[in-house]
Amino acid sequence: xxxxxxxxxxxxxxxxxxxxxxxxxxxxxxxxxxxxxxxxxxxxxxxxxxxxxxxxxxxxxxxxxxxxxxxxxxxxxxxxxxxxxxxxxxxxxxxxxxxxxxxxxxxxxxxxxxxxxxxxxxxxxxxxxxxxxxxxxxxxxxxxxxxxxxxxxxxxxxxxxxxxxxxxxxxxxxxxxxxxxxxxxxxxxxxxxxxxxxxxxxxxxxxxxxxxxxxxxxxxxxxxxxxxxxxxxxxxxxxxxxxxxxxxxxxxxxxxxxxxxxxxxxxxxxxxxxxxxxxxxxxxxxxxxxxxxxxxxxxxxxxxxxxxxxxxxxxxxxxxxxxxxxxxxxxxxxxxxxxxxxxxxxxxxxxxxxxxxxxxxxxxxxxxxxxxxxxxxxxxxxxxxxxx
Amino acid sequence: xxxxxxxxxxxxxxxxxxxxxxxxxxxxxxxxxxxxxxxxxxxxxxxxxxxxxxxxxxxxxxxxxxxxxxxxxxxxxxxxxxxxxxxxxxxxxxxxxxxxxxxxxxxxxxxxxxxxxxxxxxxxxxxxxxxxxxxxxxxxxxxxxxxxxxxxxxxxxxxxxxxxxxxxxxxxxxxxxxxxxxxxxxxxxxxxxxxxxxxxxxxxxxxxxxxxxxxxxxxxxxxxxxxxxxxxxxxxxxxxxxxxxxxxxxxxxxxxxxxxxxxxxxxx
Numbered sequence: 001x002x003x004x005x006x007x008x009x010x011x012x013x014x015x016x017x018x019x020x021x022x023x024x025x026x027x028x029x030x031x032x033x034x035x036x037x038x039x040x041x042x043x044x045x046x047x048x049x050x051x052x053x054x055x056x057x058x059x060x061x062x063x064x065x066x067x068x069x070x071x072x073x074x075x076x077x078x079x080x081x082x083x084x085x086x087x088x089x090x091x092x093x094x095x096x097x098x099x100x101x102x103x104x105x106x107x108x109x110x111x112x113x114x115x116x117x118x119x120x121x122x123x124x125x126x127x128x129x130x131x132x133x134x135x136x137x138x139x140x141x142x143x144x145x146x147x148x149x150x151x152x153x154x155x156x157x158x159x160x161x162x163x164x165x166x167x168x169x170x171x172x173x174x175x176x177x178x179x180x181x182x183x184x185x186x187x188x189x190x191x192x193x194x195x196x197x198x199x200x201x202x203x204x205x206x207x208x209x210x211x212x213x214x215x216x217x218x219x220x221x222x223x224x225x226x227x228x229x230x231x232x233x234x235x236x237x238x239x240x241x242x243x244x245x246x247x248x249x250x251x252x253x254x255x256x257x258x259x260x261x262x263x264x265x266x267x268x269x270x271x272x273x274x275x276x277x278x279x280x281x282x283x284x285x286x287x288x289x290x291x292x293x294x295x296x297x298x299x300x301x302x303x304x305x306x307x308x309x310x311x312x313x314x315x316x317x318x319x320x321x322x323x324x325x326x327x328x329x330x331x332x333x334x335x336x337x338x339x340x341x342x343x344x345x346x347x348x349x350x351x352x353x354x355x356x357x358x359x360x361x362x363x364x365x366x367x368x369x370x371x372x373x374x375x376x377x378x379x380x381x382x383x384x385x386x387x388x
Numbered sequence: 389x390x391x392x393x394x395x396x397x398x399x400x401x402x403x404x405x406x407x408x409x410x411x412x413x414x415x416x417x418x419x420x421x422x423x424x425x426x427x428x429x430x431x432x433x434x435x436x437x438x439x440x441x442x443x444x445x446x447x448x449x450x451x452x453x454x455x456x457x458x459x460x461x462x463x464x465x466x467x468x469x470x471x472x473x474x475x476x477x478x479x480x481x482x483x484x485x486x487x488x489x490x491x492x493x494x495x496x497x498x499x500x501x502x503x504x505x506x507x508x509x510x511x512x513x514x515x516x517x518x519x520x521x522x523x524x525x526x527x528x529x530x531x532x533x534x535x536x537x538x539x540x541x542x543x544x545x546x547x548x549x550x551x552x553x554x555x556x557x558x559x560x561x562x563x564x565x566x567x568x569x570x571x572x573x574x575x576x577x578x579x580x581x582x583x584x585x586x587x588x589x590x591x592x593x594x595x596x597x598x599x600x601x602x603x604x605x606x607x608x609x610x611x612x613x614x615x616x617x618x619x620x621x622x623x624x625x626x627x628x629x630x631x632x633x634x635x636x637x638x639x640x641x642x643x644x645x646x647x648x649x650x651x652x653x654x655x656x
Contacts (some may be wrong), residue, residue, distance in 0.1 A: 013434065015600075031563065031569045032562070032563040032568070032590060033563060033569060034568045036561070036563065057566075057567055057611070058567060058570075059564075059567050059568045060568070062554075076563050076568075076635060077558075077561065085563075086559040086560075087559060091597070111467070131603070146483050154553055195493070206598070220467060256563075277604075277606075277607065278604075278607050278617050279605045279612075280576040280577065280603065280607055280608060281552070281557075281602040281603075281604060281605070282552040282554040282555075282576035282577075282600075283551060283552055283554055284564070284576070286560065287558030287559070290557065298547050299544075300535070300547060301538050301539075301541075301542045301544070302419075302536075302538060303416060303419045303534065303537065303538050303541065304419055304423060304425055305541065305542055313556075313559070314555075314559055316551065316555060316601075318551075319550075319551040319555070319601075320550060320551070320601040320602055321549065321550060321551065321601070334602055334604065337602075346547070349581040349645045364479070366567065367564055368567075369554070369575075369576050369608075369611055370571075370576075370607050370608075370610075370611055371614075372483075385614045
C-alpha cells in the first residue's frame with residue numbers, strides 16, 4: 001500500500017475501523033491541565049487547538065488558533081503504562097475450604113483476560129522508540145515478560161510525526177525523531193505513521209504504512225469508499241517540511257559523542273554532589289521515563305491468610321529501599337542514586353542492551369519538581385571532564 | 389485452634405481520627421475480629437480484657453506528666469507496640485508548642501492555669517519507649533493499617549513504603565500539580581501512604597505522612613520560593629501535622645530565622 005492522504009473524516013473512519021476490529025483506541029486527551037492518554041471514540045476527544053509549553057519543572061497548556069489535532073509535544077506519560085502497568089498481580093493463591101487444595105491463578109492469562117487489545121493513536125516518535133527499547137528489555141532476554149508480551153502482541157500502533165517539539169525535547173540528538181522510525185535509534189514498530197499537515201491544500205494526514213496489518217486497515221478504508229487518495233509529491237514535500245521545521249525547533253541538545261566513556265570516567269565527579277543538592281530524590285524522573293522498567297515484587301496476604309498475592313509495582317532507583325540488601329541501602333546518598341540513574345540510562349544501558357536508554361522525550365526535565373535538566377548535567381560533566 | 393492474638397488500642401494526646409480509621413474498616417472488621425481478639429479499645433467498647441497484649445496500637449503524643457508514666461505501663465504490657473498517626477510518631481499538630489512558650493499559652497488561655505499539668509513539649513512515643521513500628525499519617529490510611537495488621541498476623545514484614553508521595557501520584561496517573569499548576573506541594577519530601585490523595589484532587593500535598601526517607605527539604609523550599617511563596621508561607625507549610633519531625637522542624641526553623649535575620653544563614 002502506498003502512502004495515502006486522509007482527511008479528518010478519513011481519520012475518524014480509521015478510528016471507527018479500529019473500534020470495529022475490537023480495539024480500545026487510546027490517544028492524547030486533555031486531562032487536568034495536561035495532555036494524557038485517554039480513550040478516543042471520536043476526533044473531538046483529541047486535543048484540537050491545544051498546544052503546550054514545557055521547560056524544566058514547568059508544563060502549561062495553551063489554546064492555539066488552528067484546528068491541529070497533534071500540535072503539542074510529549075504528554076504527561078508515554079504509552080508505557082498501557083503495556084507495563086504501574087501495578088499488577090503476578091499470581092494469586094486462595095486457600096481451599098477444609099481439605100480442598102488451594103487454587104492457584106497464574107497470570108498473565110488471568111490478568112490480561114477480558115482486556116481489549118489496545119490501538120495507540122498519535123504515539124510520537126520518541127515514545128515509539130521507547131516501545132522499541134521496552135520490547136528489547138522485556139521480551140528479548142532469556143526470560144520474557146509474559147504479561148507484557150500478551151499486551152504488546154495485540155497492539156495496533158498509529159504513530160504521528162512530532163510537529164511541535166517542546167523546549168525540553170532532544171529526540172534529534174538521540175536519533176529517535178521527530179519522524180517515527182526515521183532516525184538511527186532503536187526499532188520503532190508502527191502499523192501506520194502519519195504526519196499532520198495544514199497548508200493551502202488543506203488540513204490532512206500523510207499516512208505511511210509500516211506493517212501488513214496497517215496496509216490491510218488502510219485497504220479496508222479505501223474499499224469502503226473513504227477518501228484516502230494516494231499521496232501527491234506536494235503532500236510528501238509538505239510532510240518533509242513539517243519534519244524539517246520540527247527538527248529545527250528542538251529545544252535541547254545532548255552531545256552523545258563518547259557519552260558512555262564520559263560517564264564511566266566521571267564516577268567521582270563533584271558534579272554529582274552539586275546535582276544532589278537540588279535533587280529531591282522523589283523519583284518523578286523515573287516514573288515519567290518511557291524506558292525505566294524497574295519494579296518491586298512483594299507478596300501480600302489478607303487478614304485471614306486465605307489469599308496471597310504476588311504483586312509487581314513500578315519502583316525507582318531514587319528510593320532508599322530500592323537498593324536495600326541485607327544490612328542497608330547500597331545507595332544511601334542522593335548523589336549515588338542520581339549517578340546510578342544517569343549512568344545506567346546513558347551508558348550502562350548500551351553495554352546491557354546495545355542501545356541508549358534515553359529517547360530524548362524530555363519528560364524527566366519537564367516533570368522534575370526541582371527543574372533538573374539531564375542535558376545540562378551531562379554538559380556539566382563534559383566541562384568538568386575537559387578541565388580535569 | 390490457637391488463641392487469637394490480643395489487640396489493645398491506646399489513646400494519648402490526639403483527635404481520635406486514627407482510631408476511627410480502624411473503626412472505619414467496615415468490611416474488614418468482622419474478619420479482623422475473627423483473627424484477633426479486640427481486648428482493649430475504649431473508643432469501640434467498654435469491655436476490657438486484661439493484658440498483657442500481643443499487639444498494642446498507640447495513638448497520640450506525650451504531652452503531660454501522666455502520659456509519660458502511662459506510656460511506660462503500655463510498653464510493659466505489650467509484646468509489640470505500634471504507633472499510629474502523626475501525633476504518636478512525630479508529636480502531631482500539638483507539637484507547635486515546641487516552637488513557643490507553653491507557660492504563656494497557659495496563662496492566656498486558662499482562667500486557672502495552676503490546675504493544669506502539661507509538658508513544655510509534645511513528643512512522639514518513640515522518644516520515651518521502644519516502638520516496634522511507626523505507621524505514619526494524619527490520619528493513618530486504612531489500607532496501610534490493614535496491611536500492617538495482616539503482616540503482624542502473618543508474621544511478615546509490612547509493605548509500607550518510605551519513598552515520596554510523587555511515586556504514588558505518578559503510579560495513579562495524576563498530573564503533577566506543582567509542574568502543571570504551580571501549586572505548592574510537599575509531595576516530593578513527604579512519605580507515601582495516602583495514595584497521593586490531595587494531588588489527585590488537584591491540591592498540593594500537606595505533608596500528613598511526614599518526611600520521606602531521603603527528604604531534601606532545602607531544595608523543596610527553594611522550589612516553593614521560586615513558585616512565589618514567601619518565607620512565612622514556606623515556614624507554615626513545614627509546620628503542620630509533622631512540625632516536629634526532624635527534617636521538617638529544621639526547615640521551618642531555617643525560614644523562621646531567615647524572616648528574623650534577613651540575608652543571614654542561620655543554623656536551625
